[in-house]
Amino acid sequence: MFTLDLSLGDRSYPIYIGQELLDRSDLFERHITSQQVMVITNETIAPLYLDRLVTKLGKFDVTSVVLSDGEEFKTLDTVSLIFDELLRNRFSRNCTLIALGGGVIGDIVGFAAACYQRGVAFIQVPTTLLAQVDSSVGGKTGVNHPRGKNMIGAFYQPKCVISDTNVFETLDDRQFSAGLAEVIKYGLIRDDEFFEWLEVNIVALMQREPSALAYAIQRSCLNKAEVVAEDELESGIRAILNLGHTFGHAIESGVGYGKILHGEAVAIGTCQAADLSCRLGLLKTTEMQRIETIFEQASLPTMPPYEMETKQYLDLMAVDKKNIDGKIHLILLTKLGSAKLPCSVALNQLEATLNEYGRN
Amino acid sequence: MFTLDLSLGDRSYPIYIGQELLDRSDLFERHITSQQVMVITNETIAPLYLDRLVTKLGKFDVTSVVLSDGEEFKTLDTVSLIFDELLRNRFSRNCTLIALGGGVIGDIVGFAAACYQRGVAFIQVPTTLLAQVDSSVGGKTGVNHPRGKNMIGAFYQPKCVISDTNVFETLDDRQFSAGLAEVIKYGLIRDDEFFEWLEVNIVALMQREPSALAYAIQRSCLNKAEVVAEDELESGIRAILNLGHTFGHAIESGVGYGKILHGEAVAIGTCQAADLSCRLGLLKTTEMQRIETIFEQASLPTMPPYEMETKQYLDLMAVDKKNIDGKIHLILLTKLGSAKLPCSVALNQLEATLNEYGRN
Numbered sequence: 136m137f138t139l140d141l142s143l144g145d146r147s148y149p150i151y152i153g154q155e156l157l158d159r160s161d162l163f164e165r166h167i168t169s170q171q172v173m174v175i176t177n178e179t180i181a182p183l184y185l186d187r188l189v190t191k192l193g194k195f196d197v198t199s200v201v202l203s204d205g206e207e208f209k210t211l212d213t214v215s216l217i218f219d220e221l222l223r224n225r226f227s228r229n230c231t232l233i234a235l236g237g238g239v240i241g242d243i244v245g246f247a248a249a250c251y252q253r254g255v256a257f258i259q260v261p262t263t264l265l266a267q268v269d270s271s272v273g274g275k276t277g278v279n280h281p282r283g284k285n286m287i288g289a290f291y292q293p294k295c296v297i298s299d300t301n302v303f304e305t306l307d308d309r310q311f312s313a314g315l316a317e318v319i320k321y322g323l324i325r326d327d328e329f330f331e332w333l334e335v336n337i338v339a340l341m342q343r344e345p346s347a348l349a350y351a352i353q354r355s356c357l358n359k360a361e362v363v364a365e366d367e368l369e370s371g372i373r374a375i376l377n378l379g380h381t382f383g384h385a386i387e388s389g390v391g392y393g394k395i396l397h398g399e400a401v402a403i404g405t406c407q408a409a410d411l412s413c414r415l416g417l418l419k420t421t422e423m424q425r426i427e428t429i430f431e432q433a434s435l436p437t438m439p440p441y442e443m444e445t446k447q448y449l450d451l452m453a454v455d456k457k458n459i460d461g462k463i464h465l466i467l468l469t470k471l472g473s474a475k476l477p478c479s480v481a482l483n484q485l486e487a488t489l490n491e492y493g494r495n
Numbered sequence: 496m497f498t499l500d501l502s503l504g505d506r507s508y509p510i511y512i513g514q515e516l517l518d519r520s521d522l523f524e525r526h527i528t529s530q531q532v533m534v535i536t537n538e539t540i541a542p543l544y545l546d547r548l549v550t551k552l553g554k555f556d557v558t559s560v561v562l563s564d565g566e567e568f569k570t571l572d573t574v575s576l577i578f579d580e581l582l583r584n585r586f587s588r589n590c591t592l593i594a595l596g597g598g599v600i601g602d603i604v605g606f607a608a609a610c611y612q613r614g615v616a617f618i619q620v621p622t623t624l625l626a627q628v629d630s631s632v633g634g635k636t637g638v639n640h641p642r643g644k645n646m647i648g649a650f651y652q653p654k655c656v657i658s659d660t661n662v663f664e665t666l667d668d669r670q671f672s673a674g675l676a677e678v679i680k681y682g683l684i685r686d687d688e689f690f691e692w693l694e695v696n697i698v699a700l701m702q703r704e705p706s707a708l709a710y711a712i713q714r715s716c717l718n719k720a721e722v723v724a725e726d727e728l729e730s731g732i733r734a735i736l737n738l739g740h741t742f743g744h745a746i747e748s749g750v751g752y753g754k755i756l757h758g759e760a761v762a763i764g765t766c767q768a769a770d771l772s773c774r775l776g777l778l779k780t781t782e783m784q785r786i787e788t789i790f791e792q793a794s795l796p797t798m799p800p801y802e803m804e805t806k807q808y809l810d811l812m813a814v815d816k817k818n819i820d821g822k823i824h825l826i827l828l829t830k831l832g833s834a835k836l837p838c839s840v841a842l843n844q845l846e847a848t849l850n851e852y853g854r855n
Contacts (some may be wrong), residue, residue: 168714170820222642227818252816253637253648277613288613289649328852368614456612458587460530
């Protein structure tokens with residue numbers, strides 16, 4: 136087991152990464168200080184891991200909640216449903232929630248934990264590659280609004296993250312590739328050595344070779360933990376983790392939540408950000424090509440599923456969280472392994488990129 | 496103008512108390528760092544103060560939202576409506592929300608600010624006595640759930656509190672008395688000198704004599720600020736501010752949100768807590784009588800509006816935020832000016848109090 140500590144003063148917590156961690160009662164018991172425990176998962180994960188986890192929590196009074204699966208259920212209504220269950224079962228403020236699932240479950244449950252009785256303890260048990268390398272780490276929680284992704288939420292840290300790498304045995308190829316989009320992102324924004332390692336090892340990763348996979352997860356979490364420790368509430372550097380996300384969120388909203396995976400949208404959005412970086416003379420065309428190549432090798436899309444109109448992109452991007460007084464701000468790349476803080480760009484340059492990937 | 500600083504590290508903020516502060520553009524400008532500002536109020540307050548405030552915010556792009564008035568609208572649906580308005584108007588994460596109203600408006604807007612884009616700036620402009628002496632100070636935000644009051648929320652501090660004491664000119668008697676319940680509470684839980692001052696000055700306060708009122712507001716805010724600075728997230732001493740609130744919240748839920756004012760329910764609940772404290776031998780009967788007398792002088796109820804069943808009380812109290820693993824914990828008085836941290840009590844003693852105030 137590899138343990139990584141996320142340093143956030145009195146909100147610090149460990150991230151455990153390793154094999155068969157779902158069976159490690161001791162890890163759960165170390166971080167649960169209540170009798171009341173609610174495990175929240177979805178209908179896809181429940182048949183695979185719910186009973187196994189609940190059995191290991193024999194010391195506690197466990198209630199389980201199984202939600203529908205999919206980004207389209209990442210709404211305030213679903214959070215409200217969790218509140219109903221918590222109150223129906225008279226859960227006290229000292230209770231613990233466990234998020235067993237991918238990024239959608241982690242975001243929903245984290246937000247429910249942040250708001251129930253003004254904050255209760257929660258534990259992240261991510262079951263997808265994307266959740267293990269990105270969304271379970273760093274305390275971003277929240278839900279979508281029809282007008283914008285992740286528009287409602289909280290910064291709220293878990294008590295720990297327990298990442299069992301054996302869960303990949305049941306992860307489908309599309310979900311696995313989606314996770315690689317965020318892995319590749321860390322290389323692009325701040326770790327050129329890791330990006331080069333990924334170029335060499337992408338085939339091994341796609342074959343889910345255990346040692347390559349373990350290394351990629353650990354190095355991704357390390358990158359994420361360093362950035363979050365420096366800027367928990369995203370008042371500065373943390374924004375670079377959003378490379379490709381402004382475009383990506385617009386695509387997710389535009390095509391409809393649940394019709395494209397978050398990681399897929401991020402891959403496309405990263406290509407768009409790279410394209411714009413090239414247009415602005417920040418990035419070389421050869422570097423842009425290396426980005427497209429590695430996404431293709433990871434079976435990720437580099438073009439949107441259909442041609443969204445430039446106007447629709449601009450409308451959707453107008454509510455991004457990095458915007459200032461309503462003006463679009465984007466993360467751009469200056470080379471492989473280095474990103475700029477959010478900046479506004481000339482509208483005609485942005486439109487040129489959007490026209491390239493859609494239609495005007 | 497009296498300025499009180501609430502010390503909370505990088506979340507510290509000033510509480511301004513004085514006459515005609517609604518016209519002090521300089522105070523607002525000092526704390527608004529964005530161009531986009533949303534003033535959120537209700538249909539009762541809007542005709543009185545909304546235009547006046549908006550006129551003073553001429554430097555900013557101001558959008559106003561007018562909500563229905565009443566505790567029954569303190570719901571997740573109302574918060575969702577605020578999100579709709581923010582997104583429809585493309586409000587960015589650097590925007591500022593202003594809560595213009597009583598405790599309900601402050602709680603709703605504070606929670607919306609806590610969750611919109613994972614947290615935006617907000618300013619409290621309390622327009623009732625209760626909001627000025629209690630709910631606007633300390634960062635407790637949130638909404639009700641049908642099964643329990645304030646069950647969904649966040650600890651989220653404003654940038655400042657601007658308390659214009661001239662608003663009492665338009666405050667009706669019932670709302671004014673409700674505010675006095677929380678004023679009296681500060682005397683009871685930690686400030687015996689203030690309680691004795693209140694016993695002497697209650698008639699002047701009921702006549703809204705300006706200097707008595709100014710003193711009562713300042714001393715109440717001082718008490719609140721000291722407790723909150725010591726224990727922002729209510730892991731200990733802050734819970735004493737909940738004297739009478741476990742009973743009170745049960746009454747509010749039981750008779751129906753909006754049918755009794757929060758301060759009225761707190762007055763009744765404080766009598767119930769005092770009754771229980773007497774039964775447990777902690778408080779003298781003469782002290783209990785002084786509590787009832789001052790509430791009566793403040794035109795506050797000391798008995799519930801109708802006889803709730805003991806079982807209903809217990810059901811509603813079972814979801815209080817001070818409970819631990821589902822067990823009821825209450826704040827009790829040991830004398831006038833001193834309260835105990837939340838403790839569990841023998842069920843037969845609690846039932847004896849509930850039977851006294853309701854029916855079994």
